[in-house]
Amino acid sequence: MMILVTGGAGFIGANFVLDWLAKSDEPLVNLDVLTYAGNLDTLRxxxxxQRHVFVRGSIGDSELVTQLLTQYKPRAVINFAAESHVDRSIHGPEDFIQTNIVGTFHLLEAVRAYWGELEEDSRQNFRMLHVSTDEVYGSLTKDEPAFTETHRYEPNSPYSASKAASDHLVRAYHHTYGLPVLTTNCSNNYGPYHxxxxxxxxxxxxxxxxxTLPVYGxxxxxxxxxxxxxxxxAIRRVLESGxxxxxxxxxxxxxxxxxxxxHTICALLDxxxxxxDGASYRSQITYxxxxxxxxxxxxxxxxxLQRELNWKPAETFETGIRKTVQWYLDNQDWVVNVQSGNYRDWVEKNYNERHA
Structure with missing residues (x-):
């Protein structure tokens, strides 16, 4: 038995791969196209x-995905693959449309064909879990209740619109074809390898x-x-019992x-x-x-998720952010390695060209 993970060299996907193999001997195939944010150093x-099989490629490559499904016969597919930064989607939305919408469509088609050919027991046990974002729900005022699963979709950026479209496709493939899917919509992640x-x-x-520490607005x-x-x-729990x-x-x-x-990050670094020079890092903040x-x-x-599957986070923000800051202090080589020329060009375009 094994699983197929897409986007498993990105931030969340790579953390999932590392956690999965730390907690289980079940092997996995890791498919990632390795854009600027895909980083094999994270998986070093x-x-x-032998439990980790890495394949470089895109979810939009139907032939490759079909080949992997046929060869490895995974019991589940977990889709992390996505273009994921709002700012980048504003500057260049086309990549988001191609990966998050068209790519998800091709992945669904390949998975549907594979699932349709499985023997009955394997068909019953197969799952596809699609990882999405809370940004599909739009924006809340200060006093509005938090997003629930039935909140209306109101995406406000090319990124969130493309993720909303992918969510709708996943839902449609379940209701139209019976594909056994699960969807998670997460809030802002943080932690190691970000x-x-x-x-x-x-x-x-x-x-x-x-x-400078650039703060929007x-x-x-x-x-x-x-x-x-x-x-x-949470993803493991949903995959298991959702x-x-x-x-x-x-x-x-x-x-x-x-x-x-x-301010919290500055205080921890202080x-x-x-x-x-003894000054606080807060002096570097620029709006x-x-x-x-x-x-x-x-x-x-x-x-x-807590009520139906008995899940809740183990970390408070205070414990999680301290672990995160300490990880970056202890892993400066990783930080240096991911800061390629493309990344530096992006930071200059997105922040340095803005008026303070």
Whole structure:
């Protein structure tokens, strides 16, 4: 028995792969196209591990996906593969349409054909789990209740619109063809191996490099923060016992404004790696022009997952963010290796060209 993981060299996917093999001897095939955010350094500890089969390729490559399904006969497919940064989708939406919508379609078609040829017992036990985001639900005001699984989809960026479309395709393949699917919609993840374009790793990396800490607008955008290893445990639980065709929201019960996140990171760095001049890292904070269509608040109600599958996060934000900052302090080689020329060009385009 084995599983097929797509996008398993990205931030969440790689953490899932590492956790899966740490907790199980069941092997997996890891399919990843290795864009700028796909990083095999994250999986270096698995070099030589026969349980991990890495294949470079895209979910949009129907022939390759079909070949892998036929050769390895996985009992489940877990789809992490996606273009995933809102800012990048604003600058270049086409990649998001191709990967998140067209790619998901090709993956679904290949999986449907494979599933249709399985023997009855294997057909009954097979699962496809699609990993999505809370951003498909749009934005909340300060006092609105958190997103539930029945909240109307109101995506506000090319990224979230493309993910919403992929969610709808997955749902349609269940209701039209009977494909045994599960969908999870998660809140903002953070933790080890996070590519330093997202808020938390960017603040840590810039602070240590003596650079400015760019905060969009007034910094009062609110997000629910989920430690990535908690997300991995939720996915395993949904895969194990989730009801077919259902959606499960995964959140950390940690709503915080962005500026509070930045202040927390600065305080931890002041404690763990003080600046040579004795000043606080908070002196590096700079407010920059907000991005277009920036959603004001996301909040996940994960009570369905807790009620039906007995899952809840193990980490508080306080314990998770301390582990995260310490990990970046202890793994500077990894940070240096992922900061390619493409990444530096992106940071300059997205932040340095904004007016402070």
């Amino acid at each position: 500890t698995l070099d030589g591990d 590519f330093p374009e997202k808020l938390i790793p960017l603040m840590i990396v810039n602070a240590l490099a003596g650079k 007034d910094g009062q955008q609110i997000r629910d923060w989920l430690y990535v290893k908690d997300h991995c445990s 009801k077919l065709g259902e959606v499960y929201n995964v959140g950390g019960w940690n709503e915080k404004p962005n500026i509070e996140i930045v 404690e763990l790696r003080p600046r040579p 920059v022009t907000d991005r277009p269509g920036h959603d004001r608040r996301y909040a996940i109600d994960a009570s369905k």
